[in-house]
Ligand SMILES: Cc1ncc(COP(=O)(O)O)c(C=O)c1O
């Protein structure tokens with residue numbers, strides 16, 4: 393598969409080139425040249441397919457011929473080494489739990505898939521690759537974990553100081569080895585802007601091979617399609633009119649769901665559930681797309697004021713506002729509403745959610761008011777213990793810590809404080825000096 397740049401002024405790239413570069417030379421996001429729907433027999437037989445087989449068929453066209461079939465099968469098998477259960481909440485609402493991986497957030501799937509692709513492409517390469525990542529909380533930990541010890545790859549993670557949870561910070565600052573954490577005096581969008589600026593910097597790019605492990609990288613983004621298929625497999629015999637409510641920040645996850653739909657997955661509608669960072673909610677009601685500075689919320693990983701992947705969503709719908717609107721609704725919720733939803737989920741349904749999942753639940757409720765015949769699946773994108781203070785204070789009950797969380801809690805944080813792009817550049821240049 394070849395990929396074109398959404399800025400349309402760079403040459404097309406193979407999957408391998410797109411993964412290694414991360415972003416096109418004209419700074420556009422890569423997008424696949426074609427999307428061929430899966431045959432109807434795939435959906436007719438989905439009950440008899442394993443998750444690995446489903447994932448293989450979903451992604452093969454996007455990575456072929458750069459990753460041979462046997463290698464791809466191994467990558468998928470290693471990526472999907474944990475469970476993706478759908479849990480029933482009420483008659484019309486279920487949740488897809490995406491937190492059973494090593495860092496307990498949905499990012500584990502994309503990070504594990506991408507690290508193995510890059511490891512494969514880099515196996516005979518003597519030139520080291522530097523993976524730059526901006527995180528508002530979960531990408532950093534997942535990428536650190538996914539790339540830990542990968543030969544020839546150094547990972548540099550930028551995170552906004554004081555704006556990620558304690559556990560998230562531990563997950564991205566305690567691994568050492570080939571992982572460096574940079575604590576930025578700013579918000580997530582500052583981190584993301586610095587990463588994008590680094591790709592524009594000739595002094596850096598002529599001295600080192602830079603790539604990104606944010607969802608701008610196609611190998612991080614596309615595997616996020618897998619679990620929409622897994623949810624469908626679990627639900628399609630008992631539920632019709634399946635809609636997904638995706639707690640959204642950078643819009644990579646929901647955009648991956650839309651790619652699954654393009655492959656033929658019968659998803660009736662998408663709901664982008666937002667906290668008060670509501671650029672897309674506003675766009676759908678006003679037609680005016682106005683990125684704005686992010687505000688801090690209790691669903692911190694969604695504190696994004698300029699979502700990178702919205703341009704891919706526009707491309708999927710060929711920049712047609714009405715087509716997009718017929719397939720996507722969006723709602724924005726305050727922290728107070730999120731706290732009430734956490735409480736309601738616990739007290740009414742005995743379900744302990746995390747603040748991001750709670751925003752997704754609110755999105756389901758809002759949509760179902762207008763569409764009572766739908767079945768809404770909200771993505772539970774992280775484990776509640778990653779946001780221990782918020783969740784415990786709301787439900788007023790201690791929750792057991794999983795082994796993955798206990799393993800990092802008492803580790804010592806190691807991070808370099810930076811305030812601006814020059815600081816980032818110095819860290820990167822010093823590393824190769
Ligand atoms: C727990 C959690 N939920 C939701 C999101 C938002 O996902 P996306 O950025 O793909 O929209 C993130 C961050 O990506 C996250 O970490």
Ligand SMILES: N[C@@H](CCOP(=O)(O)O)C(=O)O
Pocket residue numbers: 526527528529530531532605606607608641642644645693694700
């Ligand atoms: N919410 C994310 C922000 C980065 O998103 P990505 O999917 O583009 O990596 C985070 O948790 O860091």
